[in-house]
Amino acid sequence: MVLSDTAIVLPADFIPTEHTIIIGRGRVVKQHSANKKFDKMIQAIAADYQAAPCKSEKGAILTRLIHQIGSAADIAGFVRKDPTTGHWTLVEEALARQTAAQAMRNALSHSYRSSKQFKSKRRMQQIAQQQQQQQLTMTVQVPPRCVSPSESSISSQESYCSYNSSSTYESTDDTLSLLLAAFGNNVSNQTENPFEPTPIIDCLDCDCFEPIPLAL
Numbered sequence: 001m002v003l004s005d006t007a008i009v010l011p012a013d014f015i016p017t018e019h020t021i022i023i024g025r026g027r028v029v030k031q032h033s034a035n036k037k038f039d040k041m042i043q044a045i046a047a048d049y050q051a052a053p054c055k056s057e058k059g060a061i062l063t064r065l066i067h068q069i070g071s072a073a074d075i076a077g078f079v080r081k082d083p084t085t086g087h088w089t090l091v092e093e094a095l096a097r098q099t100a101a102q103a104m105r106n107a108l109s110h111s112y113r114s115s116k117q118f119k120s121k122r123r124m125q126q127i128a129q130q131q132q133q134q135q136l137t138m139t140v141q142v143p144p145r146c147v148s149p150s151e152s153s154i155s156s157q158e159s160y161c162s163y164n165s166s167s168t169y170e171s172t173d174d175t176l177s178l179l180l181a182a183f184g185n186n187v188s189n190q191t192e193n194p195f196e197p198t199p200i201i202d203c204l205d206c207d208c209f210e211p212i213p214l215a216l
Contacts, residue, residue: 004092004093005092005093005094006092007089007090007091007092007095008089008090009087009088009089009090010075010079010087010088010089010090012087014087014088016032016034016079016088017034017075017076018033018034018037019034019069019072019075019076019077020034020075020076020077020078020079020090021034021038021069021077021078021079022034022035022079022080022081023078023079023080023091023095023099024080024081038069038103039103039107041065041068041069042065042100042103042104042107045061045065046107046108048061049061049104049108050108062097062100062101062104063097066093066096066097066100069096070096075090077090077091077096078090078091078095078096078099079091
């Protein structure tokens with residue numbers, strides 16, 4: 001039977017035969033005798049199809065395959081079942097060519113990204129990458145450490161004492177610098193600490209001290 005440009009509704013009692021390839025999905029479709037034969041025919045011409053130098057030559061190979069399938073019997077070719085009415089339809093030549101081309105890409109999955117095997121593999125890789133990214137972005141939430149009032153006050157006192165001690169040292173250094181600048185070497189040559197002078201009361205016992213008589 002020669003394929004036409006339009007779909008043909010088959011009789012209501014039609015049952016797919018070994019000459020009609022079912023378009024669809026599922027185990028029943030894959031196990032159909034005509035579909036198994038179709039897969040073998042695809043494998044037989046896959047090498048010639050891949051070696052074809054241009055698209056027109058590849059199209060010619062698919063055309064010969066479709067005509068070979070359609071001329072096998074009075075009712076032969078690619079059929080599809082209408083899910084609404086349950087009637088079988090002999091599909092048009094354009095859909096038959098599309099089905100044969102997809103079957104060829106699946107057979108040459110290592111060379112075509114549009115094949116089912118390549119799409120399935122790429123999808124699995126994308127899922128694995130998404131799972132890996134989710135694991136990397138997950139962070140461990142560390143609960144904040146509670147600080148008791150005593151620890152908080154001790155920390156505040158330590159910081160305050162550290163500030164005061166450093167400021168005291170700086171003020172002492174500044175005072176010494178001012179004294180040296182004002183009095184020169186006289187201050188630098190003194191042996192006693194200018195901030196701890198000898199008390200005057202120590203001279204009361206020496207001979208140079210003469211009491212002043214009081215007037216009566």
